[in-house]
Amino acid sequence: MIDFFVLSAAGGFAMYWFFFRNKKQDQPTFKKLTVTPVVERGSSSGFINKMKNTNRNVVVFYGSQTGTAEEFATRLAKDATRYGMKGMVADPEECDMEDLSQLTEIENSLVIFCLATYGEGDPTDNAQEFYDYLQGGGTDLDGIKYAVFALGNKTYEHFNAMGKYVDSRLEELGATRLIEVGLGDDDSNIEEDFVSWREKFWPIVCEHFGVQATGDDSSIRQYSLQVNEDLPKEKIYHGEISRLGSFNVQKPPYDAKNPFLAPIIANRELHKGGDRSCMHIELDITGSKIRYESGDHVAVYPMNDPDIVERIGKRLETDLDTVITLTNVDEEASKKHPFPNPTSYRTALTHYLDIQSPPRTHILRELAEYAEDPKEKEFLMSMTSSDGKDKYNDWIVKDHRNILAILDDLKSLKPPMDHICEMLPRLQARYYSISSSPKIHPTSIHITAVLISYTTRTGRSVKGVATKWLADKPVTDGKTYTVPIFVRKSQFRLPFKPSTPVIMIGPGTGLAPFRGFLQERDYLKKEGKPVGETILYFGCRYKAQDFIYEEEINQYLKNGSLTKLHIAFSRDQKEKVYVQHLLNKNKEEIWRLLENGGHIYVCGDARNMAREVHDMLERSVIEQGNLDATKAAEYIKKLQSKGRYSCDVW
Template structure:
């Protein structure tokens, strides 16, 4: 039975919505904050069982849905697909959705499980510059390293792969493409061509088009005894998933963030900090890197990791779980029509007759105030998906607003949705403000309207050789240049800029759960190898760590190879970040040449690629002598321009044509001598 919530005399009843073809309901999971102390705690040496879903209940027809996600998008598609499948086949087919890190954690397990599967659908995001997500890393490594000589050992498996990525990146949907290819090599039968979801446009449209093609194949495999509509997706009635809300009396004690560590958090008798078990660390220091003349901001932040057991390497990334700013929390509460001090707990209705909630994950712990829930768990500043607009339409009390929301999600409103949400980067809060008649129940808001608040990733700007007890990062924030300009204030950038450092106020210092994500962005093993670094703006971050590490090596008597840094900013008087440090590295011989491009000084704009061309001879001399080439920063514009410039330099300096230059760059990439840390 579905519950009804009554708050302040308003009766919120469950709403059921008929969804047409191509409409997606993302079932969004909420994570629980970890129970972690500042210290790394020894754990007993024991074997932890794999976290897995319960076995099938005897149903002969089963589809396994596996996903690898970094921000929750791939997981949302996996859950939505499974939810639609349960409805499509009237519950007569089991759809089992599992994260890849819970499906297995080593080669023997992956192999044994895949051998037993008959139908598997993969949803795989590509992270960074063609890398697998954290939860898919073990599976990807195993599958890509498996010898082709193993033969057609997966001949009994039928599969499909949908990749999530961004076409502005060179390795668009690489993980999905590679997994699709590897499965085929081992004899698995591909049901449809690999789907390519492009986050630079409307990824939902890519997903909907791909899955409709997949359903026609699954219908033939699964519907021999099941009556399904002849037109895929045309007659499916899907209810909006909803948490049951329990309201508590004022004065009820609020639960603290606390949950048990997963078994994978324990390795070699030490706690391993990861996405499931981040480490709570204080902000030790914070300072503004831009001058008062700048209309932008770049915040330098140092997290204290002393006595935690948390370690990092130069070039790694830091994940930060920030919180929503007070003004956004207050606005969200007003839009929900609820007081900030409302105390409640979310529950999943475990009644069998509630299939609509089958894909809901465990909610965040309660009792909790609405203020704390909105601050810690809801991503209020993300652009809403079409599926979210569909849900908002169901709760609009004004017909014109309902019609407008439905039109935005229809096939006829594709361009308008793109203009209204995607191009304008309109946030969830802004969309809800545009439709004031919408009043979404809390159970629905936290179930499907607001995505879970994800960690933000930053390139670490320090070296453990220089700063073993602190991790440094730098975070940019656009403040706006005019009253008419829309200013997008990110969750994490706003939190970091307003954080309270311990060096200023020890008792009230800001605290955030963090963890380190291992990167492949590394200095050469041989420090005598030449290096060329290109990083404008906050793209300087990992190179600051590189230079700190080189300085430590030089101080210990190690001979260093030459190093060129191409850095770009707008003006020396506004945003030349870490200027004194960089000049000091030059004086100490850690940096051979510092070449700075100022795009807002002089009569013409100058960028890092212009500086590269000015020093084309030196760049090619270093690279042709086994040097390493590094790029960090914007993937959509800068990284592509730098790549084209590198090809031009090779052609001109080595007297080769374009195809030969591309072959040289490809070889550098294969040898790990061309590395990118782009976003």
């Protein structure tokens, strides 16, 4: 994860250790996380020894790509304290998972897994090794007690595959499941799924281990605040992800912890009309040694809207330029700080914290402690249990209330800024399917992004964090704007042999990777290589407004690099037409290409389009291949496993 960094400057500066700077008399007192002093009992640094040395009996492993699984793991580890147990959070990538069997050496011990599923049923990057280990055999886990909460999205075919796999594999290896695997669905309300599962889980733990809730439900502060005065600028983080000063002195290789500051060299509107906006952005990677392939993703670290940051500072009456360090009171924790420190509140709110997403229930619970008005306190608390899920869904999720909106609407809330910084999750990088080919553009990476813009039921106007930030970076105002980026390799690849036919299905911004594919096939054709049939399905609302890259596509059609173009303009006529309708009409063509070894690619909307395209594909196989439903499903599975049917959907 991106949270590791060295706090090198801390020792030399004045330290102010307290939980409430500006503590007011009527402010609540939060319990400090008590940690047993470290008693050296072994030389090994393994997680079992760490647990023994710090008297912990609960370990919560997370497989996290966007931070949610890690956040849930942290909440469960904190929960343990409320039941007289002691928990710790651990990253499987940093642990020797073979040691799991030794958990039996710790009395009343329990292992919990919070595991997200990524992409096409894959483990997250940090859980890959653990997954390989389990697949390769694992070890005897007799006597181990475990629970799994899985995080996934129902719109994807392999819903929660990773969590389900680990849950059943642990049982096969002899471990004892305490509760049925929790299935979190990010497509509806994963917070609600987690809260409901957790409410069932802890009573089972209590019964199993004969422990009881301590009754102390007060929040636990994880980080202590230190205000740093007169720190020189070069000792303060200004948005760097890991290495201090990395934005001033850039050094390859570039990755998630060390992003490259790519200058924006083009930023133009692709829509020709209407009130929506789609940007074509070119990022210069000259001299960066960054390599990419058509089909890869580029990740962008965005900044929050300075206006929202300023308003939070005003509302909480805090000097945003105060330079702080937040340090984990648990000295044994692998995560020492919630984000790179020392830094100012302004930088934390701008670069490191997610201030725009609707907060989860544990944040509401902690905020409630700061409500001076008992009605507001009760209101917030009422949304934090599974009984209050409808209220939470309505007031927080459906109204899209972010932290600022909550503070604006509940006037008696007076949380200190350092606790806000502790509570909020990390701002995540946004991924984009690269819309260029390195064959044509070796020194630039192109992005095709729709500007997110909507009005909530409360009348608040909201813009997407990253897309608004990118939209505000024109190349025409004489300034050079840079964007912190890194490239993430994907499995979405053109066939090895250019002569293999391809069908690409990409409505809207789903066209992005196919623009790269088309550039590549066009280049190979011009080089004299035999390029197979290349068929594109594209869809948009109106031909005159949002047919993006129309001229380029027509050019490829003209010179034969694009063999066929099927377009669905959904709103140019009375009946709505989508790409899946066109696929339905062309079942014969699809079957012919599949039987000739063709590859099918789908990119764009995961919720409706990808699913309906999948159904349509299945129907083509049933009808044209004369197969029954089971055989057709097997046929499609085989295509997937051979890399001949790939999806890049979000």
